[in-house]
Amino acid sequence: MSENHGPLHVQTPLRASDEPYDPQTLADLVRDAELIVARYPQKRSALLPLLHLIQSVDGYVTGRGVTFCAEQLDLTEAEVSGVATFYTQYKRHPNGEYTVGVCTNTLCAVMGGDLIWDTVSEHLGIGHDETTEDGKVTLERVECNAACDYAPVVMANWEFFDNQTPESTVRLVEDLRAGKDVTPTRGATSVCSFKQMSRVLAGFSDGRADEGVGAGPASLEGLRIASGEQTYTRTAPAPAPEASKEQQS
Ligand code: FES
Numbered sequence: 052m053s054e055n056h057g058p059l060h061v062q063t064p065l066r067a068s069d070e071p072y073d074p075q076t077l078a079d080l081v082r083d084a085e086l087i088v089a090r091y092p093q094k095r096s097a098l099l100p101l102l103h104l105i106q107s108v109d110g111y112v113t114g115r116g117v118t119f120c121a122e123q124l125d126l127t128e129a130e131v132s133g134v135a136t137f138y139t140q141y142k143r144h145p146n147g148e149y150t151v152g153v154c155t156n157t158l159c160a161v162m163g164g165d166l167i168w169d170t171v172s173e174h175l176g177i178g179h180d181e182t183t184e185d186g187k188v189t190l191e192r193v194e195c196n197a198a199c200d201y202a203p204v205v206m207a208n209w210e211f212f213d214n215q216t217p218e219s220t221v222r223l224v225e226d227l228r229a230g231k232d233v234t235p236t237r238g239a240t241s242v243c244s245f246k247q248m249s250r251v252l253a254g255f256s257d258g259r260a261d262e263g264v265g266a267g268p269a270s271l272e273g274l275r276i277a278s279g280e281q282t283y284t285r286t287a288p289a290p291a292p293e294a295s296k297e298q299q300s
Contacts, residue, residue: 072115076108084123087254094124098134100253102141107249111142140252142189147182148244149227152193152206153220159195163216164203168192170217171224187228189245200269201236208248210235213267238263 072080083104088097098120105116112135120131135141153168154160175183175190182189198204201213205220212223213236226233233242239262243251251257275281 070115072108072119080104080108080119081123083253083255084119088123090254095126098124098126098131099138102131102135103249104253106142106146107246107253110145110246139191145182145186146245147189148187149207149242150189150191150209150245151220151224151227152191152196152209154194154196154198154202154204154206155192156195158199159203162202167203167205167215167217167220171220174221175224183228185228188224198270200272201267207233207235207242208245210239210242211237213237235263237267238265 071077084097084101087100087104088094091097101120101123102112102116105112105120109116117128117131117135120126121128124131136143151171153164153171155164155168172178172190175188177183177188177190179190179192193206196204196206196211198211198213201211203215205212205215205223207223207227212219215223223233227242234240235242239259243257243259247257272281276283
């Protein structure tokens with residue numbers, strides 16, 4: 052195990068920021084915030100996408116971003132901070148250009164996710180929610196990505212890299228750091244930056260949602276069985292030798 056494992060959730064306080072947005076950035080933020088708020092019957096419901104919008108500009112939830120959200124939504128800064136510090140997708144310190152999430156939930160862990168985590172953490176010299184010195188990769192342990200049929204799974208800015216190994220994951224992070232093109236296993240054909248991804252999560256489509264194959268053959272197997280296209284055959288495991296002897300006596 053790497054000695055560089057940080058705490059599971061780094062408790063960086065959200066500080067007020069003395070640095071205001073420049074006029075153009077502020078005007079763009081206000082315009083985008085109005086579009087987001089208009090989608091909801093109540094202003095306050097727009098807080099989650101608005102926090103992603105802040106991350107798309109600042110790279111994390113800054114103090115000035117908290118102030119901006121509070122002003123736009125008629126909330127207190129404490130209310131905004133309470134939400135921003137609850138969800139792990141909101142970053143409390145500058146995030147790398149790529150968030151690389153290694154699933155270490157039960158199935159991925161036993162299929163190799165724990166080994167992937169240890170290897171890539173050791174390789175990069177960083178732990179959970181820490182970023183490489185070049186600012187390229189933030190490493191995260193992530194919970195189930197609903198891709199258990201392709202365990203162990205690694206995500207890069209929420210794009211799928213299925214059936215990974217320690218070697219393939221080290222190659223992935225090194226390619227990302229070197230600025231090489233990487234191709235996810237399913238879905239979009241490339242990986243965008245953390246800021247670009249945050250803008251999509253704020254509700255502004257980049258037109259790539261329908262790129263590539265969403266569900267692979269393993270994900271669709273149950274559907275094919277349910278529709279009668281495929282027959283389900285249960286194969287009982289062979290009894291252990293001792294059990295067979297007991298059964299015979
Ligand atoms: S346990 Fe890893 S994707 Fe479900």
